[in-house]
Amino acid sequence: MRVPLRWLREYVDIELEPEQLADALTMSGTKVESIDRVGGGLKRVTSGRVVSVVPHPESGRLLVVELDIGPRQAPKRVVTAATNVAEGCVVPVVLAGGSLVDGEEIGEMEFEGVRSEGMLLSARELGISEDGSGILLLPDSVKPGDDIVESLGLCDDVLELEITPNRPDCLCMSGVARELAAITRKPLRMPMAACVEVTQPARDMINVVIEAPDLCYRYCARVIRRVRSRQSPIWMQARLAAAGVRPISAVVDVTNYVMLELNQPLHAFDYDKVAQRTIIVRRAREDERLVTLDGAERELNSDMLMIADSERALAVAGVMGGVASEITEKTETVLLESACFARQSVWRTSRTLKLRTEASSRFEKGLDPVAAPPALDRAAGLLAQMGAGEACSGIVEVYPSPQAPAVVETTDRWIERRLGAGIGADRIADCLTRLGFGVCTQGVPDGATRMIVSVPSFRGDVRQPVDLVEEVARVWGYNEVPAAIPEGTLPGGYSDEYAFFERVREALVGAGGTEALTFPFMSEADLGMMGFAPDDSRRMAVRVANPLAEEQSLMRTTMYPAMLAALRTNVNRRRRGVFLFEIGRTYSPTDAVRLGVEPARGETPALERSVLAGVMSGVGDGGTWYAPERRYDFYDAKGAVEGLCARLHIDGVTFSRAECPPFHPGRTAAVVRDGVRLGTVGQVHPLVAGSYQVPEATMLFELDMALLMEAAQSPREYAPLPKYPAVERDIAVVLGRDVASCDVERAIRRAGGALVESVRLFDVYEGPQVGEGRRSLAFSITYQAADRTLTDAEVNEVHDAVRASLARELFAVLR
CATH class of the missing domain: 2.40.50.140 (Nucleic acid-binding proteins)
Structure with a gap:
């Protein structure tokens, strides 16, 4: 928000230099982003x-x-x-x-x-x-x-303020002036809201009906007759321009001026275009349409609140007016609207229509219903002052459920404990009173002072005693709070999940990976490019109600699209070798959402799952004078997963052949431990790679973090270093190509028992010598006993048992 200091001085005396003023406001919680000098070139x-x-x-x-x-x-x-x-x-x-x-x-x-x-x-x-x-x-x-x-x-200095969403009262000049008056102990001069009225009653000219009281808390209307088409005074135009608002005409400028002054958006209708002189505040009808002031035709739905007459919609409540009731040079009588709408309704409507205005940005933060009538009086007074119209007597108002002022009770000692300083009940009351709170104090038997605080209507963010602590601290001054070293045991430390995730990150970074951060969305197009079957559960995605873009219309059920998109970005920037990983979340709809049941407010529509995903492509090892260039392949991705499991001390992980989109058939493996599938690793299918415009030799992996973390919790067993020498024997067998090397390794360990220390595959051969559809696998087996030196006879006996077992179980032919 832009705050011209000349305008601000109308409400509070300012003796500080602009830089000092900016520092004082920032230290009290109203952050000043910058100071802009306007008109300095004149x-x-x-x-x-x-x-x-x-x-x-x-x-x-x-x-x-x-x-x-x-x-x-x-x-x-x-x-x-x-x-x-x-x-x-x-x-x-x-x-x-x-x-x-x-x-x-x-x-x-x-x-x-x-x-x-x-x-x-x-x-x-x-x-x-x-x-x-x-x-x-x-x-x-x-x-x-x-x-x-x-x-x-x-020529003026203008403060650019960053207003937090919980402080809509500071989105206006009088709100900032109130803050400044409290900080500097200067009197606050609120703008005069009175106006001179003619005798004709407004109630005889307009009727107001609220059909949706849950979305409209208060609606006030004033009638301004004998409206003259003219420009607003130069001083008003200059103030609006300095505040970033374009001057247009007297009526429009006054509504904008009052909005910036009192934080109450107003809207002006051409009174003669309101059918049957009746304003109806209602929900939009299905398939109803309205051409808004920007010339666009808007399609409405029943969740939107409309301002209408007896025949048609006139405006989108809290967002923008319609062309049908627009003020023109021929307008003779104006109907001024000042209302308080439900902030959630305005927020949803603004995003559904993709239409954000100064009014909607204020309404969606929650406004003060008490401010509606004074804003109308202020606008009517300004129009009369500049000779642009006459106000009919009275305000036509509908206020279905007046809100009682909020009251917060606490004690001075409770506030002092939270502040960490004893400042006394009188000083606490003074700080709150300067901000517009009402404070009543009473003594209690334990020596404390009971404080009953009436919260002003414009402070909807203060509802609990802890909120009062913040108000006292920022007015008293954060710098006034004495520094003290905390006592006792301090809570803290990483959660088990966070600590585990950090171990995973360290392992993958050590393997040459770079952590990525992607959006948790995908699109319908991604589901098609992935090649998922129609009944694939990953097609059941939670749809985003108001996506920022079409490619972000679904909550992701898998991280593959995001990783391939990140790879494409790096490839387009000519990265020769890419290894990215991310620990993120995927989202699947709950059973209720699958059945079409709308989740209640506060209920989650999705089940979240923590997932580790990685992608590799391009050059893995750059070429040097002593070694040629090597590109990433399936075994690099598999090795990254194996290395991760080793760093996490997860034993017993095996890789078995698998086929599932978006992977290449025959170049995909399921990561399994104790019969539980932890994830998948493999090469991307060529059609998928082409769809995402990434190299065909692209590797992907995705692992379930919850299952990984559970596997990493298994108790570890430690063994002393071996005292006796080991014996190595090689074995080569010919088997069918469909027999996995891990199955051969398991068979060797079963047959060799406790004497088998390690099994290493060191050669694979396919060719005419072993026959079509077959291949030769050569393993090096290390035999070792913990309590003795093995003799040749013992090793030969175990080795023969291994050879016999492979021939019997896997129909292997020994070479």
Whole structure:
């Protein structure tokens, strides 16, 4: 939010420099992002009364204007092409040697033989508005020679504030002024809300009906008659421009001004376009449509709140008005709306329609229903002050369920314990009173002071005693809280899950991986590109109600699409070798959601599962003078999983052939331990790789983190270092290609028993010598006993048993 200091000084005296003011606000919880200087480029800008206007002697489109720029100043001659300049009017002029708001310097110039000693200015060149159609005509109160930069407030310091969602009361000038008054102990001057009314009652001109009281807490309306189409005063335009709002017309500018001043959005309807003089606040009808002020036709639904008459919808409540009731130059009577709508309703409607406005950004944070009538009075008073309309007497109001003020009870000692400082009940009450709270104190037998605090209606974020502690601390001053070393045992430390995840990260980073962070979404297109079957459970995804983009319309059921998209990004940036991993979550719908049952508020629609996913592609080892370049393959991905399991001390992990999308048939393995599938590792199917525009030789793996963590909790067994020598024997067998090497290893260990220390596959051969559909596997087996040195006879006996077992169980042919 932009806060011009000249405007702010209308409500509170400011003695601090802008930098000191910014620091004070930031330290009290209202963060100042930056200080912007507006109008600083205006130099030698003054006012001049037009003495004469004559046509240029050599040009039919130019005029020569003589200006009186004040006493003791020689008249100035200026050449202009503007046609709205006449004798007697007062206009802004930048004299030679001065500059415009954008810093452009102006000097004397000659136009076809006539020298111009300056330049007449439009509102755009002064930085007031975008209107550059003619010279700005100044009010009669401005005298020739006046410094209009100062008198109109065109040069100002503007604070850019970052307002947190729980403090909507600071989204207006009076709210920031209240904060500043509390900090600096200065009196607060709230804007005058009274207005002069004519005798015609507003209740005879308009009727208001609320059909959705759960979405509209209060609705107030005022009728302004004899509306005159004109521009708002220059001072108002300058303030709006400094605050970042474009001036448009008197009525629109007043509604924006009051919104920025009191944080109460207003909307103006053309009264004569309201059918049967009745406003109905209702839900939209199915398939109802409305053309909003931006010219777009909006499709509405029954969850949206509308402002309507007896025939049609007029506006989207809290978001934007409609063209059908728009204010035009022919408007003679205006209906002003000031209301309080349910913030969740405005939030949902704004996002469904993809339409966010200054009004919706305020309503969705929750506004004060008490502020609705004063805002109408303030707007009516401003319109009357500038001669733009007359207010009919009274406000037409519907307030179905008035809200009682919130009351919070606590004690001074309770607050002091949370502050860590004894500041006393009087100082606590003073801090709260300065912020607009009502405080009543009572003594209690234990010596403490009971404090009954009435919360102002504009502070919807204060409902508990701990909220009062924050208010006291920031007004008293965070720097005033004494520093103290905490006593006792401090809680803390990592959770078991977080610590385990860190071990996984360290293991994969040590293996050469880089951690990625992706969005937890996917799209319908991803499901098709993955090649999932129609009945695949991964197609059952939770749909996002208001996705930011179509490719983020579903909560992901697998991390494969995100990892392939991340790989594509790296490949497009010419990374030659990529190994990425991520520990993320996947989401599957609950049984109720699968059956079409809408989850209740607060209930989760999805079951979350922690997953480890990784992707490899490109160059694994760069080539050097002593070793050739090597690219990632299936065994690199398998090795990464094996290395991870080794670092986590997970034994008994095997890899068995598997076929499932999005993997390549025959190049995919299921990661299994004790009959439980931990995940999958393999090469991406060529069609999937092509769909994601990644190299065909891309490896993926995905592991269930909960199962990994459970496996890592298994008790560890330790054995002493061997005292006796080991014996190695090799064995080569010919088997069918469908027999996995892990099955051969298990058979060797079963037959060899406790004497088999290790089994290592060191050669694989396929060719005509072993026959079609068969292959030769050669293993090195290490035999070792913990209590003795094995003899040749013992080793031969066990080795023969292994050979016999392989022939019997796997139909292996010994070579």
